[in-house]
Structure formats: C-alpha cells, structure tokens
Amino acid sequence: MKKTQSKARAGEGLYLILISVHGLIRASNLELGRDADTGGQTLYVVELARALARHPEVGRVDLLTRRVEDARVAKDYAVPEEDLGNGARIVRLECGPRRYLHKERLWPHLDCYADNALDHIRRVGLRPDVIHGHYADAGYVATRLSNLLGVPMLHTGHSLGRVKRERLLANGMKEADIEARYNISWRIQAEEEALAHAHRVIASTQQEVEDQYSTYHNYHPSRMVVVPPGTDLSRFRPARRGEGKPPIWSEFARFLERPERPLIMALSRADERKNIRGLLEAYAGSPWLREHANLLIIAGNRDDIAELEKGARDVMIDLLLRIDRHDLHGKVAYPKHHQSDDVPDLYRLVATSRGVFVNPALTEPFGLTLIEAAASGAPIVATNDGGPKEIISRCHNGLLVDPLDPPGIARAIETILGDRAQWRRYAEQGLKGVREHYSWEGHAAQYIRLIKKLGREVKRTRREQRSVSGRLADVDRAVFTDIDNTLIGDPGALKSFLAWLRRHRKQVAFGVATGRRLDSAQEALERHGVPAPDVWITSVGTEINYGAEATPDKGWERHISHRWEPERLRDLLAQQMKLILQPDVDQRPFKLSFFVDPEEFEGVPAIERLLYQADLHARVIHSHGMFLDVLPVRASKGLAVRYIADKWAIPLQQVLVAGDSGNDEDMLRGRLLGVVVGNHHPELDKLRGFERIYFSEAMHARGILEAVEYFDILNRCDVPAERRGMHQR
Ligand code: GLC
Ligand code: MG
Secondary structure (H helix, E strand, C coil), X not given: CHHHHHHHHCCCCEEEEEECCCCCCCCCCCCCCCCCCCCHHHHHHHHHHHHHHHCCCEXXXXXXXXXXXXXXXXXXXXXXXXXXXXXXXXXEECCCCCCCCCHHHCHHHHXXXXXXXXHHHHHHXXXXXXXXXXXXXXXXXXXXXXXXXCCCEEEEXXXXXXXXXXXXXXXXXXXXXXXXXXXHHHHHHHHHHHHHHCCEEEECCHHHHHHHHHHCCCCCHHHEEECCXXXXXXXXXXXXXXXXXXXXXXXXXXXXXXXXXXXXXXXXXXXXXXXXXXXXHHHHCXXXXXHHCEEEEECCCCCCHHHCCHHHHHHHHHHHHHHHHCCCXXXXXXXXXXXXXXXXXXXXHHHHCCCEEEECCCCCXXXXXXXXXXXXXXXXXXXXXXXHHHHHHHHCCEEEECCCCHHHHHHHHHHXXXXXXXXXXXXXXXXXXXXXXXXXXXXXXXXXXXXXXXXXXXXXXXXCCCCCCCHHHHCCCEEEECCEXXXXXXXXXXXXXXXXXXXXXXXXXXXXXXXXXXXXXXXXXXXXXXXXXXXXXXXXXXXXXXXCCCEECHHHHHXXXXXXXXXXXXXXXXXXXXXXXXXXXXXXXXXEEEEECCCCCCCHHHHHHHHHXXXXXCEEEEECXXXXXXXXXXXXXXXXXXXXXXXXXXXXXXEEEEECCHHHHHHHCCCCEEEECCCCCHHHHHHCCCCCEEECCCCHXXXXXXXXXXXXXXXXCCCCHHHCCCCCC
C-alpha cells in the first residue's frame, strides 16, 4: 500500500472527492442511529472512500464533511483531518456555526462550505477527477464545485425529499408543518439542481431509479447507474471456530430465560417505519416461535426513554407495552446500548445460534443490514420491497414477507428455523451471493471505469497558467462592485469612493461585476470618471476582461461553454408569453436576456422546471423584479469572482463584493465579504443575518466605504471580532 501513498504524493493516480456534509463521520466506531442524521449514509461514504482508495488507479480520496465542535459530541468530529488509509482521508471543513446542527439547518451555510471546499482543493494542489455529492446538501455543494472547477460530478441522493414529502402528507402532516420542520422545498430544489447537473447519478437499486428518482423533473434514466454498495467483508464475516462470546452477549443474555435458543434479530433505528411492532406481533402470535426462539431487538441507543426524540420514544413505549401485554418477559431482549463495533458480533450470534435476521420495515429501498447479516452467515426474512427483492433474487438466502401481516412474518421465520437443511442452504447461499454481488471491491472497480469514461466525456477545460504579472498578481485583497445603483447613482458618494481607491490602489485590486455589456460598462465608467478597473466582469458574469486594454479571458469562455445551448434555450423560452426578449444588443454569446412582467411572473422555479423537462442546462437569474437572465450553468457574477480569485491567488475571504440586486446575490453569499448597499432592492433582504454580509446604512458607493471600514479591508480584512460566531442563521 506504500506504493499508492507515494503515488498520491507525486500527484499521480486519480484524485476523487466525496462530499457528505451532515451527520457525524469518523474513521471508526460510527455512531450509527444516534439520530436521524447518522444513518447508513455515514457508513456508506466512509466505506466507499476506503474502497476507492484501495483501487490501484486511485491516488487520493478526500471525504469532505462538516467540522463539529460541540461538547455534546465526541472531540473526534472537530479534528480537521483523519486518515482512512491508502491515501484516503476525512477532511472536516467549517460549515456555519461550530455546534452540531441538524441537516435541515445547514442550508444557509452551504455557500460558505463550498468556498471552504474550494480552498481545500487549492491547498491540495491537484485537480480532482470527480466531485461526488451525497444527499441533497452535498449535491448542492458538489454542483457548485463542479461548475467552478470544470470537473465531472456524481450524485447519490441516499434518500429523497419528494418521496419524504409524499409520505408525510400521506400521514396527515400539513404542508406548512413539513416546510417549517424539514425545510423540504429547499432540499427538493437542491436535489433538482444536483440531478440536472450531475453527469451520473449512482443508485443502489433499480427500484430506487424507477420509483423514487422518477418523481423529479430532472429524471434522466440514461444518466443513472445502479451500483449496489459493498459490504466490509472483513468486518461482516461468519464466526470462527472456537470464537468466544463477544461483549454484547451479556448485555442481552440477561433478558432471556434460555439465551442459547436461536435468535430472531431486528436491527434498526427506533422509527415507526422500521415496523419493529410488526415483528413483535408476529413473534407474540406464534406459540412455536415463543417456544423455540428468542427475539432480540436492537433499536438504537438510549439512556432514558423519556428523553428520546418523540418518534423514537413512541416506538419504544409501544414496544414495552406490547411485551408486557403478551407477557413476553424472558423471551425478548432489547438492550439499551450497543456500539457500532458490536454489530458484526450481533449478526454472528444470530448465525451461530441458528437464528434468522429480520428486516420488517414498511418500505425498504435498499436494506444494507440484510447484506451484512448474509455476510455473517445468517438467513434473512424481509419486507417484499425493492431492496430485499433484489438481494434475495441474487443471493437466494431467505424469504420475503408482507410487513403488515404478522402471521405471515411468523410463518416465514418458522419455515426457516424449523428446517435445518433449509437453514443451512440459505446461510451458505447468502455468504456466496454477498461475495459475488455486494463487495466494495466490485463496487470500486465499476466506479473507476465510470470515472474514466466521464473524464473522456467531459472535455477538460483546464485553464492555462497565465504568466503572473501586474497588480492582480501582487495584491492579496480586492474589491468587486456592481455598477448600477451600487458604484454609481450618487456622484458625491462615487467621488469619495474613488478618492479612497486612488490612495490604496497598490494594495487592493479593483473589479466591477455588472449585467451590462463590456462596451456599455466602459462607457458608463468613463462618463462617471471611474478609472479602468483591473477586472471587468460583464454580461452578468459571462465575460471577463482585464485592465485598460480590456484583454479578454479566453479560458473563462471555454470553461463556461459547457452544456450551453443558446438556440434551444431561446426557442423554448421565447414561446413563453410572460417573457419578452430584451433588444439584440443585450443578447450575448453566453447570455440570453428577457424582461418579465412583475405582475405575471411565476418565479424562477417555474422557468427552471421548463428547462429541466427539456433537459436543458442553464442558470436563471431574476433581478430588479423585471430582468431575467439565462446563463450557462458555470457562469454568474459569483462564479466569475471565484474564478478570478483562484486564478490570481487572492484569498476568497479577502475579497469584498458590493451589490444591490438579484444578480449580485450569488457573489454576496459564501466566504467572500459582502456588502448590500442601503438603497438595495428588497429581493436581497433574504441575505440579512449572514455574518459575512453587511447591510450598510449608506447608499450607493458610500455603502461600499462603510463596509471597507466595517471589515477593516486594509488591515484585518475580516468580520469584526465581536461579531464573529454570532450567526443568526
Ligand atoms: C443589465 C443588462 C440586462 C440584464 C440586467 C440584469 O441591465 O443590460 O441585459 O438583464 O442587467 O442582469
Ligand atoms: Mg445593480
């Protein structure tokens, strides 16, 4: 394995970036099931990172997650980097406040997170071969990074917002409550974007593709590939001869009168949908099972049921009531605690007791636990749904049941436990099937073939290394400002700003970022006596030029041309009654612009839906309530500013950006320092409360000066110390 490490150091081999933002991720002893954010996904990404790193063609794998510093969780999650072996590592980056936050609360911080990720990648100094987002939040981040760096993106949804919303609605929850509790439309929006942008979506089962992803506007089955996750076969393995009783044994044996009897085990979070109740009723209703087997329920960890979250608490209380009602004392074990390292031991105990593993969940798109049980030599009984169906059809290692039919569940378990030859056949077939179909090695091999194919598909737009000269190369801070209603609009304010700029021009780069065309921006600045900036970002970020000569940045054009189909876009959008094409002079090679009637306009998502349905890729920006710009996905003012900061090695956190309206929004969000001037359009009010975005009292260019002072751009160049960590959001 030394070989791959030196390969990584030399920058050889593939460089893969996996992103999984929420939850708690560490190299060992994952706290699976601690809460709703620490489910199977956390294990999946760690094992995927390890498996990929073991592949001979891979040099380095970075698993990016959120750094958490919080007395309520272990210190491990605050460590910036943790080794996973063979060139793989966990990299923890800041995402909003330091404390542990539920995933629903992370949305406002993801722009910053993406910038931190960009910083990390720059420090590594290698160009990633793929950016792979896991779940909606990381999908959002991966989309941004993939656009910025021009590298292929993979996406894995893990679970989907639309499916969740449907389920909650079906359970009688109100739309508004779902929104308040889960921020679900934010999530769905991010999912749509990730599905639109990803070059491939990786699903675990065919059913996931057909039943779940199909509910999205961006359902493109041709870009979806089914690659089931692997199982760590060194952890999940049959018991060895003479292996003693593991530590977890005494934890549950004390519940049982006859602990040596076959174990019927279920293992899941204490969640209504896992249907532990169905299994308990099956057991309670079968005199034969009660006589010949014990029931072992591993349902998360708890100190005190009264202190669990409501959902888990209800499940546990219901369970205890039923055990008592059916008088199952001495036959059912439900230990309070287990560690993730106990889990393989538990499966092995099921196998050595000649028991059976049961997954009775109401729905089961995948069923990782079934594969782990099979890898340990235990036959399985599981819900007749997509995941289990695929597993059993590949491995022939158990029976499918209707989760709402307890007598049927009982019969299936009886069939297996009552026939020793059948039990053995299932156990052996499970072991063999898992090795064949669910090993990480096989998964990684398929994954790498895919990456190499994508690498050829996605034209490389690596930027030529410009010979670094001039002011941009010398400075370590910059001010970028919008022109109309920000830089200009008040002659007196502009005069003061220009005076400041003149004094500090050696120290600070100066750029404009505008919706105007280059010639019109030049004309406007000239008319107002503004000297030529170092950087011109024009036509809403689709064009970049430098200095008085306005030398074009050809690399940017090449970079943003990706997936840009202006004719098709124009054909589609020009038919929309509510959109009126702006005059020809405002149409640019990489910018299609419309006027919208503020009364009639249904919002950007409605336009995006149209694009999604036509499988067109574009960024849609609404500003001043009346303009609608359609740009390549890789272009915007914000992306252009980041491109420049990257190219000229100006730290992003030392770039001040100023704006007043919608097309400034994406450059204001994130690691940059932002100022929204006093005379801004109300569409920017949603940015209030972000630590790094300052709302100035002063209007126009005086607002920029106010921010220069607030952030102390010439010295500290940061959020004032007393305001740091005061995130309102
Ligand atoms: C400028 C451009 C126009 C664009 C608007 C908003 O006014 O001329 O085409 O739609 O900015 O970005
Ligand atoms: Mg403006």
